[in-house]
Amino acid sequence: xxxxxxxxxxxxxxxxxxxxxxxxxxxxxxxxxxxxxxxxxxxxxxxxxxxxxxxxxxxxxxxxxxxxxxxxxxxxxxxxxxxxxxxxxxxxxxxxxxxxxxxxxxxxxxxxxxxxxxxxxxxxxxxxxxxxxxxxxxxxxxxxxxxxxxxxxxxxxxxxxxxxxxxxxxxxxxxxxxxxxxxxxxxxxxxxxxxxxxxxxxxxxxxxxxxxxxxxxxxxxxxxxxxxxxxxxxxxxxxxxxxxxxxxx
Amino acid sequence: xxxxxxxxxxxxxxxxxxxxxxxxxxxxxxxxxxxxxxxxxxxxxxxxxxxxxxxxxxxxxxxxxxxxxxxxxxxxxxxxxxxxxxxxxxxxxxxxxxxxxxxxxxxxxxxxxxxxxxxxxxxxxxxxxxxxxxxxxxxxxxxxxxxxxxxxxxxxxxxxxxxxxxxxxxxxxxxxxxxxxxxxxxxxxxxxxxxxxxxxxxxxxxxxxxxxxxxxxxxxxxxxxxxxxxxxxxxxxxxxxxxxxxxxxxxxxxxxxxxxxxxxxxxxxxxxxxxxxxxxxxxxxxxxxxxxxxxxxxxxxxxxxxxxxxxxxxxxxxxxxxxxxxxxxxxxxxxxxxxxxxxxxxxxxxxxxxxxxxxxxxxxxxxxxxxxxxxxxxxxxxxxxxxxxxxxxxxxxxxxxxxxxxxxxxxxxxxxxxxxxxxxxxxxxxxxxxxxxxxxxxxxxxxxxxxxxxxxxxxxxxxxxxxxxxxxxxxxxxxxxxxxxxxxxx
Ligand SMILES: Nc1ncnc2c1ncn2[C@@H]1O[C@H](COP(=O)(O)OP(=O)(O)O)[C@@H](O)[C@H]1O
Ligand SMILES: [Mg+2]
Numbered sequence: 001x002x003x004x005x006x007x008x009x010x011x012x013x014x015x016x017x018x019x020x021x022x023x024x025x026x027x028x029x030x031x032x033x034x035x036x037x038x039x040x041x042x043x044x045x046x047x048x049x050x051x052x053x054x055x056x057x058x059x060x061x062x063x064x065x066x067x068x069x070x071x072x073x074x075x076x077x078x079x080x081x082x083x084x085x086x087x088x089x090x091x092x093x094x095x096x097x098x099x100x101x102x103x104x105x106x107x108x109x110x111x112x113x114x115x116x117x118x119x120x121x122x123x124x125x126x127x128x129x130x131x132x133x134x135x136x137x138x139x140x141x142x143x144x145x146x147x148x149x150x151x152x153x154x155x156x157x158x159x160x161x162x163x164x165x166x167x168x169x170x171x172x173x174x175x176x177x178x179x180x181x182x183x184x185x186x187x188x189x190x191x192x193x194x195x196x197x198x199x200x201x202x203x204x205x206x207x208x209x210x211x212x213x214x215x216x217x218x219x220x221x222x223x224x225x226x227x228x229x230x231x232x233x234x235x236x237x238x239x240x241x242x243x244x245x246x247x248x249x
Numbered sequence: 250x251x252x253x254x255x256x257x258x259x260x261x262x263x264x265x266x267x268x269x270x271x272x273x274x275x276x277x278x279x280x281x282x283x284x285x286x287x288x289x290x291x292x293x294x295x296x297x298x299x300x301x302x303x304x305x306x307x308x309x310x311x312x313x314x315x316x317x318x319x320x321x322x323x324x325x326x327x328x329x330x331x332x333x334x335x336x337x338x339x340x341x342x343x344x345x346x347x348x349x350x351x352x353x354x355x356x357x358x359x360x361x362x363x364x365x366x367x368x369x370x371x372x373x374x375x376x377x378x379x380x381x382x383x384x385x386x387x388x389x390x391x392x393x394x395x396x397x398x399x400x401x402x403x404x405x406x407x408x409x410x411x412x413x414x415x416x417x418x419x420x421x422x423x424x425x426x427x428x429x430x431x432x433x434x435x436x437x438x439x440x441x442x443x444x445x446x447x448x449x450x451x452x453x454x455x456x457x458x459x460x461x462x463x464x465x466x467x468x469x470x471x472x473x474x475x476x477x478x479x480x481x482x483x484x485x486x487x488x489x490x491x492x493x494x495x496x497x498x499x500x501x502x503x504x505x506x507x508x509x510x511x512x513x514x515x516x517x518x519x520x521x522x523x524x525x526x527x528x529x530x531x532x533x534x535x536x537x538x539x540x541x542x543x544x545x546x547x548x549x550x551x552x553x554x555x556x557x558x559x560x561x562x563x564x565x566x567x568x569x570x571x572x573x574x575x576x577x578x579x580x581x582x583x584x585x586x587x588x589x590x591x592x593x594x595x596x597x598x599x600x601x602x603x604x605x606x607x608x609x610x611x612x613x614x615x616x617x618x619x620x621x622x623x624x625x626x627x628x629x630x631x632x633x634x635x636x637x638x639x640x641x642x643x644x645x646x647x648x649x650x651x652x653x654x655x656x657x658x659x660x661x662x663x664x665x666x667x668x669x670x671x672x673x674x675x676x677x678x679x680x681x682x683x684x685x686x687x688x689x690x691x692x693x694x695x696x697x698x699x700x701x702x703x704x705x706x707x708x709x710x711x712x713x714x715x716x717x718x719x720x721x722x723x724x725x726x727x728x729x730x731x732x733x734x735x736x737x738x739x
Contacts, residue, residue: 050694053686074693084694090687094709100695103705107696143709160695 081167187212308443518553537596540568593626
């Protein structure tokens with residue numbers, strides 16, 4: 001089952017072309033890593049996939065779960081199973097993490113004709129996931145991302161991932177700014193999430209995340225295009241040689 | 250509130266403003282225009298004593314000399330006070346019991362979810378022995394239709410009735426307190442109200458009594474070209490407690506209608522009054538046509554030591570709101586509070602806030618104001634905290650937060666602090682934030698649609714105020730916030 005297919009994707013932000021032709025296929029059961037220097041267009045790609053305002057596809061196609069995304073709103077894409085892990089999770093003062101998670105899971109359930117989740121079941125499930133991510137119950141009562149440390153913000157993204165169980169997770173630099181302990185917790189969450197039914201795309205600067213997560217494919221992105229693809233071995237080459245040589249390959 | 254409106258057209262537009270229907274009923278009105286003869290006629294129709302008519306006429310004469318205030322941050326065409334009718338009431342004598350009330354009127358309250366039968370609960374509230382019961386005073390245009398639970402309240406010595414009945418049955422209390430908190434000369438609209446006020450609620454809680462239920466006054470404007478000028482007076486005698494709620498709605502009409510009320514609260518020693526308002530007057534349409542001009546004077550005086558007055562308001566309706574519920578802290582150690590959510594959308598304008606006047610020693614006050622502006626609306630907080638020379642060790646804390654939705658609306662804050670004490674502690678915090686595109690994107694990416702997301706963020710923003718409301722009112726208020734913001738995000 002193809003979860004994501006990009007064919008010759010060219011896209012711009014505010015009239016400025018950033019993505020210059022990307023081909024990528026992610027099947028169920030696969031984990032991909034996209035690596036590339038700052039400014040190569042990785043976050044832009046995630047926003048384009050999600051259908052964010054201001055990001056325009058000018059050429060090529062995007063298919064999510066086998067359906068072209070043309071005309072689909074941000075929430076429709078989310079509800080068909082696309083999940084973005086944010087590089088910089090935004091704060092929502094006044095809204096507790098718990099409330100936010102409840103509204104999010106209920107939106108997913110209502111979209112497939114199910115009832116809102118029973119509060120008790122919800123609490124049990126959220127507490128269980130939090131525990132596995134080494135997050136306290138107190139954490140659930142705090143406002144979304146307000147005053148969270150870098151590590152807490154990223155673990156909170158994984159908490160949402162594990163609760164919402166999307167088909168395709170596109171995780172943008174979930175490893176940045178984490179110490180080794182937090183990195184291990186985040187990797188554990190992603191490993192628990194991955195299954196034969198879903199797919200994961202890890203966007204990362206560093207090879208170190210791949211010490212904890214086995215990936216099937218590695219893609220190198222430079223200047224808005226994928227310049228090289230390979231297996232996990234490619235990540236080690238990048239680590240050793242840098243991106244400089246690869247750009248011209 | 251989910252009941253069908255009488256006509257299909259109303260049904261369609263009524264989606265945004267559920268209370269916008271008209272009750273088709275025979276009315277007696279005094280023709281538009283205002284002079285001493287009109288005031289005499291109002292007074293006569295209400296069988297008022299001589300002293301009250303004199304009081305009205307004096308107020309009217311003062312009003313004639315007063316200029317209309319222009320300092321508020323609101324903008325509207327001059328009001329033609331001669332084009333307004335100052336009295337409207339359903340035809341016939343005042344009904345003696347519910348059986349005598351016109352069934353069309355009963356249906357109106359049914360649609361609005363306001364229980365006029367004592368066995369009913371507020372709409373949407375589950376029957377639960379822990380939920381406090383609610384006594385209702387239903388005011389339709391210029392008259393009170395009925396007040397529920399009167400007998401039971403009487404057993405506790407609590408007087409809860411229409412203002413007119415209070416004048417008739419408790420003239421000494423009315424005469425003792427009327428105009429003592431808001432004198433007729435206080436301001437232009439208070440003077441106008443004092444001259445022409447029609448009906449309203451009267452509450453007296455005797456010494457040491459904790460009022461056993463919530464008291465709800467529900468104001469409904471129905472008649473066309475008519476102003477509503479209600480007058481409310483609440484007296485909490487020593488050591489007593491009352492929680493009073495106020496709700497209001499009006500049909501959707503193309504012309505603006507004036508609502509100029511006066512509310513006076515008196516708290517004696519150790520007494521406590523909690524006054525909650527959910528204001529949902531018709532706000533006008535998306536282009537800014539029609540809607541209520543809500544020009545209201547609300548003030549309480551903490552007369553006795555350790556008395557406590559708390560105002561909580563959720564202002565979602567009205568084309569223009571001009572309203573500053575205030576507390577005069579006269580008694581030593583008395584406490585004044587003001588919690589406010591004011592939301593404006595489309596072309597609504599709100600200029601609202603509070604005044605806290607510290608006179609007694611060791612008095613303290615809190616102001617928490619949350620202003621939310623969307624569409625092309627304008628929302629202003631205006632506050633004044635004054636520490637008089639005798640207000641030894643007085644304290645005030647003011648927090649004033651504005652939330653903007655979209656790029657065409659505006660928020661303003663005009664705080665004034667006048668302190669004549671060096672030992673006073675006055676703290677003021679203010680923030681302005683925006684519902685950002687980033688926040689909405691995060692929510693939508695998690696499957697939450699934009700309107701739901703805005704409602705969630707706004708509810709979070711107002712939480713500190715909403716939790717001051719009695720539970721059943723808080724539920725209603727949350728829903729109203731959501732409805733008020735419909736169409737606020739593209
Ligand atoms: N809103 C925007 N307007 C114009 N240029 C942008 C905008 N957002 C990103 N860019 C540019 O797009 C390029 C790719 O950025 P980004 O996708 O954030 O890269 P990465 O995530 O790989 O570091 C950068 O040159 C950046 O400056
Ligand atoms: Mg990036």
